Amino acid sequence: MKENVFYGKGMGPIKRDFPDIYEAIVELNDAVYTGKVIDYKTQKFIALAIAASNSDDRAVKKQIQSAINEFNATKDEIMDVLRIVLLTSGMPPFVKAVKILYEVME
Template sequence: MSWSDKLNDTRGQLRGLNKSIPDTTRAFGALGKSVKEGGVLDFKTKEFIALGIAVAMRCEACIVLHCETLVKAGATKEEIGDVLAMTIQMGGGPSMMYAAKAQECFEELSAG
């Protein structure tokens, strides 16, 4: 399955969840908005952190959503590489395997 397919599947799954538990998903969305708009770090830096956590937690759905956001935010392949290197340093072998997935995802989604 391509990362674009994974992105579409993830969006579909989230739409289904939104219908099942709208109050919870709205509250989670409000939390995300608050975190991304507040504080001293810029939006792209926060998304880099989110991608690192997604890799360390081995969440492919999170990886594809944050890669898409980083593509839209203008992240470069080199910036992604730095984030993935730091994630590998902190998370060891399992993070290295998911870092490879995240790099592949970013490259596919940024190719358009």
């Protein structure tokens, strides 16, 4: 279910030129996204909330796309996540993330 997809623009060169570092990142990813106690879908939504709270447009878009592709996440589910962003991080990151959600859903 979980894919090793890394969205940072620098990951391609790291994978190609520094495979030992890339493998360490893959192992860290596997250690974090275990789904042992909190299921992977919930972990994915937490990652989305963090990206949205940080106003990281690129990461928000990728997390939304990933949630839709991997879990068939609905607009309503994603909006539930973004409501928490509104409460904890304020209007600007919330509005940016909602804009991205609607762009992805079109």
